[in-house]
Structure formats: C-alpha cells, structure tokens
Amino acid sequence: MIEGLYEAHLPVKNLDDAIEFYTNLGLQVALRDEDTVFLWIEKDKSWLGLWQGEEYKLPYHxxxxxxxxxxxxxxxxxxxxxxxxxxxxxxxxxxxxxxxxxxxxxxxxxxxxxxxxxxxxxxxxxxxxxxxxxxxxxxxxxxxxxxxxxxxxxxxxxxx
The missing domain is CATH 3.10.180 (2,3-Dihydroxybiphenyl 1,2-Dioxygenase; domain 1)
Structure with missing residues (x-):
C-alpha cells in the first residue's frame, strides 16, 4: 500500500537558504517559482514543498x-x-x-x-x-x- 512519502509541505523564511539546506541533504529541485519550491525526495515518487511568505508564518505546532x-x-x-x-x-x-x-x-x-x-x-x-x-x-x-x-x-x- 503506502511505500513512502508522497509529499510534505513546510513554511520557510528564506527560500534560497532552504533550497541550499535540502539539496545538501541530497534532494533535487523539481519545480520552483518566486515563493515556492518542490524538491524530489524520490524522483517521480515523493517531494517536499517549501513555501516562503508572510501567509505561511502562522503559529504552527x-x-x-x-x-x-x-x-x-x-x-x-x-x-x-x-x-x-x-x-x-x-x-x-x-x-x-x-x-x-x-x-x-x-x-x-x-x-x-x-x-x-x-x-x-x-x-x-x-x-x-x-x-x-x-x-x-x-x-x-x-x-x-x-x-x-x-x-x-x-x-x-x-x-x-
């Protein structure tokens, strides 16, 4: 049934810093625009979405x-x-x-x-x-x- 992560999303303060951190872990950029990036965890299987912007700075648990x-x-x-x-x-x-x-x-x-x-x-x-x-x-x-x-x-x- 479930064999891995499909997607997860996280808020970030600085998209460029976040991209540098996650690519250092081995993830690859799949898509990017001015305030969002999706990085492959497993190419064509699962990705991580990172979102930069004031609307994503809510208090998160x-x-x-x-x-x-x-x-x-x-x-x-x-x-x-x-x-x-x-x-x-x-x-x-x-x-x-x-x-x-x-x-x-x-x-x-x-x-x-x-x-x-x-x-x-x-x-x-x-x-x-x-x-x-x-x-x-x-x-x-x-x-x-x-x-x-x-x-x-x-x-x-x-x-x-």
Whole structure:
C-alpha cells in the first residue's frame, strides 16, 4: 500500500537558504517559482514543498512542521556522522538527552532527529522487524541495547 512519502509541505523564511539546506541533504529541485519550491525526495515518487511568505508564518505546532525521510537501518546507524559531514547537528527527541539514533520496539521503527534552518523538525527513520516479545516493551532503545537484546537472532532478518 503506502511505500513512502508522497509529499510534505513546510513554511520557510528564506527560500534560497532552504533550497541550499535540502539539496545538501541530497534532494533535487523539481519545480520552483518566486515563493515556492518542490524538491524530489524520490524522483517521480515523493517531494517536499517549501513555501516562503508572510501567509505561511502562522503559529504552527511542531507536529505539523515535521517530515520523516525513510532510510535503511545501516544508514541510520551512520546518520550522526553523515549529518556532521553536512554541518548539521542532531537534536534529542522529546525528553531524551541523547541525540543518538534510537529504536521504538513497540512501534517497530528507529529514528534520529534534526532541524532545518527554519526550525522544522526532520527525522531519518527506518522500520525494524521487532520480535513479538519486544513489541510489548514500550521503550526507546539505543542501537547497542537493541542489538544486544537480539543476540542469537539473525540481524539481517530483523532489519528492513
């Protein structure tokens, strides 16, 4: 059914700064006019619309200023280094103090968070196949804790 993101839209203060930030992440400009740009996340599959202008500066709740980009588990493990090479700092999620990628076993996914120049919440996210006994544990696991919990299982069968 749903295999990725079709589109997401975010308000931005400066379109040129936003284009530079998102193309640095690897997105490609698809369409642009004077106050709007659409960038391909996956060419011909999903895009991000960025809108500049006074009418887009309403008070937004952070949950509607959020985009999650799908990545592989292996790339999520390398995400802090990747973000650092881009000059981007990861940020903690919620009440967490660590910025390191973490796994939500009860949701069968893993994430790392960061922000764009306008403070929009961005996330690199992957799905993890979670053994039934770990699905019942509502916890945010570090990668190390997670992999330790899976000792004896074939990791290539667990991660998507």
């Amino acid at each position: 952070p949950s509607v200023r959020h985009v999650a980009f799908r990545v592989s588990y292996e790339n999520l493990k390398r995400s802090l280094n990747w973000l650092e090479t881009k000059g981007i700092e990861a940020v903690p999620f919620g009440n967490r103090k660590s910025v390191a990628p973490f796994i939500r076993s009860h949701q069968s996914n893993a994430s790392v968070y960061f922000k764009d120049p306008d403070g929009n919440s961005l996330e690199l996210m992957c799905t993890v196949d979670t053994p039934e006994e770990l699905q019942k544990v509502c916890k945010k696991w570090s990668i190390t804790e997670w992999e330790e919990s899976l000792k004896g299982l074939k990791l290539q069968d667990i991660y998507k």
